[in-house]
Amino acid sequence: xxxxxxxxxxxxxxxxxxxxxxxxxxxxxxxxxxxxxxxxxxxxxxxxxxxxxxxxxxxxxxxxxxxxxxxxxxxxxxxxxxxxxxxxxxxxxxxxxxxxxxxxxxxxxxxxxxxxxxxxxxxxxxxxxxxxxxxxxxxxxxxxxxxxxxxxxxxxxxxxxxxxxxxxxxxxxxxxxxxxxxxxxxxxxxxxxxxxxxxxxxxxxxxxxxxxxxxxxxxxxxxxxxxxxxxxxxxxxxxxxxxxxxxxxxxxxxxxxxxxxxxxxxxxxxxxxxxxxxxxxxxxxxxxxxxxxxxxxxxxxxxxxxxxxxxxxxxxxxxxxxxxxxxxxxxxxxxxxxxxxxxxxxxxxxxxxxxxxxxxxxxxxxxxxxxxxxxxxxxxxxxxxxxxxxxxxxxxxxxxxxxxxxxxxxxxxxxxxx
Amino acid sequence: xxxxxxxxxxxxxxxxxxxxxxxxxxxxxxxxxxxxxxxxxxxxxxxxxxxxxxxxxxxxxxxxxxxxxxxxxxxxxxxxxxxxxxxxxxxxxxxxxxxxxxxxxxxxxxxxxxxxxxxxxxxxxxxxxxxxxxxxxxxxxxxxxxxxxxxxxxxxxxxxxxxxxxxxxxxxxxxxxxxxxxxxxxxxxxxxxxxxxxxxxxxxxxxxxxxxxxxxxxxxxxxxxxxxxxxxxxxxxxxxxxxxxxxxxxxxxxxxxxx
Numbered sequence: 265x266x267x268x269x270x271x272x273x274x275x276x277x278x279x280x281x282x283x284x285x286x287x288x289x290x291x292x293x294x295x296x297x298x299x300x301x302x303x304x305x306x307x308x309x310x311x312x313x314x315x316x317x318x319x320x321x322x323x324x325x326x327x328x329x330x331x332x333x334x335x336x337x338x339x340x341x342x343x344x345x346x347x348x349x350x351x352x353x354x355x356x357x358x359x360x361x362x363x364x365x366x367x368x369x370x371x372x373x374x375x376x377x378x379x380x381x382x383x384x385x386x387x388x389x390x391x392x393x394x395x396x397x398x399x400x401x402x403x404x405x406x407x408x409x410x411x412x413x414x415x416x417x418x419x420x421x422x423x424x425x426x427x428x429x430x431x432x433x434x435x436x437x438x439x440x441x442x443x444x445x446x447x448x449x450x451x452x453x454x455x456x457x458x459x460x461x462x463x464x465x466x467x468x469x470x471x472x473x474x475x476x477x478x479x480x481x482x483x484x485x486x487x488x489x490x491x492x493x494x495x496x497x498x499x500x501x502x503x504x505x506x507x508x509x510x511x512x513x514x515x516x517x518x519x520x521x522x523x524x525x526x527x528x529x530x531x532x533x534x535x536x537x538x539x540x541x542x543x544x545x546x547x548x549x550x551x552x553x554x555x556x557x558x559x560x561x562x563x564x565x566x567x568x569x570x571x572x573x574x575x576x577x578x579x580x581x582x583x584x585x586x587x588x589x590x591x592x593x594x595x596x597x598x599x600x601x602x603x604x605x606x607x608x609x610x611x612x613x614x615x616x617x618x619x620x621x622x623x624x625x626x627x628x629x630x631x632x633x634x635x636x637x638x639x640x641x642x643x644x645x646x647x648x649x650x651x652x653x654x655x656x657x658x659x660x661x662x663x664x665x666x667x668x669x670x671x672x673x674x675x676x677x678x679x680x681x682x
Numbered sequence: 683x684x685x686x687x688x689x690x691x692x693x694x695x696x697x698x699x700x701x702x703x704x705x706x707x708x709x710x711x712x713x714x715x716x717x718x719x720x721x722x723x724x725x726x727x728x729x730x731x732x733x734x735x736x737x738x739x740x741x742x743x744x745x746x747x748x749x750x751x752x753x754x755x756x757x758x759x760x761x762x763x764x765x766x767x768x769x770x771x772x773x774x775x776x777x778x779x780x781x782x783x784x785x786x787x788x789x790x791x792x793x794x795x796x797x798x799x800x801x802x803x804x805x806x807x808x809x810x811x812x813x814x815x816x817x818x819x820x821x822x823x824x825x826x827x828x829x830x831x832x833x834x835x836x837x838x839x840x841x842x843x844x845x846x847x848x849x850x851x852x853x854x855x856x857x858x859x860x861x862x863x864x865x866x867x868x869x870x871x872x873x874x875x876x877x878x879x880x881x882x883x884x885x886x887x888x889x890x891x892x893x894x895x896x897x898x899x900x901x902x903x904x905x906x907x908x909x910x911x912x913x914x915x916x917x918x919x920x921x922x923x924x925x926x927x928x929x930x931x932x933x934x935x936x937x938x939x940x941x
Contacts, residue, residue: 306709308704308709456836456837459706459771459838
């Protein structure tokens with residue numbers, strides 16, 4: 265077993281970056297972890313074309329640095345919740361955020377029917393260490409994934425580094441919170457055909473069952489709503505895990521009763537429909553209308569503008585992305601994008617500026633690793649207001665998307681802070 | 683064999699193609715003996731012989747249900763490395779009755795065949811440099827039964843990212859690929875995205891419908907709809923759209939939910 269008890273094995277944290285790359289596990293040790301994840305922990309997409317999605321080495325951060333990031337994430341989450349509560353009451357701001365028209369109609373029912381209660385509230389803030397310090401690129405406010413990677417994968421890697429520890433087990437924190445709700449069947453919903461989503465709900469269902477909960481996998485169309493209560497195969501559900509993004513809900517047939525996920529429902533849902541308001545990457549365009557200053561957001565998120573008000577077409581210090589960009593797929597940087605894709609994205613941003621945004625680019629500090637130069641991203645989960653763990657990902661380019669490599673983030677209590 | 687041993691038999695560490703073996707069905711294997719008898723692993727169609735492994739040809743067996751598995755065993759005995767890329771979730775057992783919930787795509791027989799074949803595969807001495815033979819379920823996108831309320835919708839699509847790149851194939855000396863189907867000479871729309879990429883990179887694509895007595899013949903894989911569109915990976919799932927006459931699934935032309 266490889267250990268990392270000494271600094272010689274854990275590269276020192278330098279003044280330049282608070283993150284370092286730990287030593288890679290032996291081939292045999294990593295193969296055992298990989299197979300365990302695949303067969304015991306619902307990690308079913310370990311390979312994307314020629315790239316492994318699992319890194320055989322950890323990222324390492326000082327405990328003090330983690331504490332500061334966790335505090336930032338909790339502050340961001342508190343401001344996000346407060347903003348959502350205000351935005352729910354201000355329908356004239358919804359078009360500014362880019363909320364789809366059908367969802368606006370559903371959100372409008374909240375004032376009359378009340379919001380569908382939240383079961384557990386989960387957000388994940390994606391932090392990047394840049395040339396100007398820590399920045400966030402976004403919050404995954406609606407349907408954050410990565411539980412297996414941030415929990416089981418990180419724990420299995422951590423077992424080989426006794427001097428280091430994890431930043432938490434987000435899946436366990438989430439399960440504990442779900443289990444505190446009233447007992448009864450819990451439906452976990454995702455879209456058919458999306459294995460990357462099915463593996464997330466399968467993993468969460470597995471963790472719930474270990475806890476003694478009755479977890480059922482299904483999809484939104486299978487639910488039946490009676491008087492605001494959700495039923496599956498005539499069984500009344502105690503709560504719903506909606507791993508099905510809100511902007512998809514409104515494309516379901518009305519007879520599915522999908523508006524119950526947002527307004528008038530009595531079955532608690534995680535995440536609640538209000539998450540659609542902060543999930544939009546155009547959320548910052550509403551800040552000036554809030555009755556408070558979202559100071560943590562302003563400090564950590566790069567400047568964001570409507571595409572009509574930014575020189576993104578001539579100035580490469582800006583990037584563009586769509587308002588509902590779930591896995592980084594529409595993040596478009598001219599210098600890093602082929603000409604055809606750039607033209608396609610630029611055209612979409614010009615034709616539908618209300619669905620896109622321009623954002624100042626930041627320069628993530630790369631690290632050297634056994635798989636070459638990597639750009640790290642640390643997603644911090646906040647569950648019911650408390651930081652619960654981290655989802656590490658690295659990419660050979662500054663953009664983190666679906667093909668990024670998952671990496672365990674471990675904390676070093678003995679390391680000096682940056 | 684337990685599920686770890688079964689998976690190791692199908693995706694041994696030493697094979698360069700094992701990385702692409704899909705684990706989902708193996709994850710659902712229990713320790714009970716396979717319900718498939720040995721006769722189920724005998725090829726039902728003997729009319730087709732794959733090229734000799736020395737010809738460095740990749741094979742894509744796109745046959746319904748578990749039909750690919752007996753052929754894969756026969757090919758493995760010749761020196762091919764079978765790579766199961768079945769990527770559908772089986773229905774779980776009902777918490778009330780204990781019996782499996784109905785599933786739109788019947789994958790339990792595939793799971794049982796994979797389990798039954800694992801000991802046989804483990805005994806074979808397949809060379810490390812054996813060319814790959816990818817196993818798919820031809821029913822993956824549609825299933826064989828109409829969707830009814832309460833059924834588990836486990837349809838799936840094959841994506842280019844589920845396979846090695848053309849560069850990887852070429853680097854391993856693979857310059858030809860044979861698509862084996864039940865009757866159609868052309869690939870299904872989802873697999874066409876992968877084969878089209880290979881073709882453009884210089885890999886010759888041949889087709890062998892099992893119903894045909896002819897030898898494999900070269901085909902031209904035309905660019906499928908949305909080919910190389912930036913979000914093709916996700917638009918593939920558009921193929922699961924609801925048919926106004928009562929089809930399957932939903933239209934989901936967007937990236938996955940998970941962020």
